Amino acid sequence: MNEALEVWIDQGLCTGDGICAQYAPEVFELDIDGLAYVKGADDELLQEPGAATPVPLPLLTDVIDSAKECPGDCIHVRRVADGVEVYGPDAG
Numbered sequence: 001m002n003e004a005l006e007v008w009i010d011q012g013l014c015t016g017d018g019i020c021a022q023y024a025p026e027v028f029e030l031d032i033d034g035l036a037y038v039k040g041a042d043d044e045l046l047q048e049p050g051a052a053t054p055v056p057l058p059l060l061t062d063v064i065d066s067a068k069e070c071p072g073d074c075i076h077v078r079r080v081a082d083g084v085e086v087y088g089p090d091a092g
């Protein structure tokens with residue numbers, strides 16, 4: 001089953017260590033403010049609070065590992081269909 005997932009970062013809790021950007025630089029990047037943001041389709045950083053971007057299937061493991069290792073517990077991966085968090089601090 002390949003359900004579409006998306007990911008967003010709660011910058012309020014981000015420590016800026018950059019683990020996510022090491023694991024999945026295609027999805028995460030640190031901005032000059034020292035915080036991590038997700039990238040949109042055109043590689044632009046999405047800076048609106050709560051902005052989400054699709055998780056490409058080939059990068060799913062890297063994104064999940066990022067969420068698991070994130071020291072700030074601030075990477076949230078959720079199903080697009082119903083918005084339920086499947087990996088991250090609010091996952092069941």
Ligand code: SF4
Pocket residue numbers: 009013014015016017018019020021028035036066069070071072073074075
């Ligand atoms: S792993 Fe978490 S705390 Fe670290 S830079 Fe990424 S979002 Fe921020």
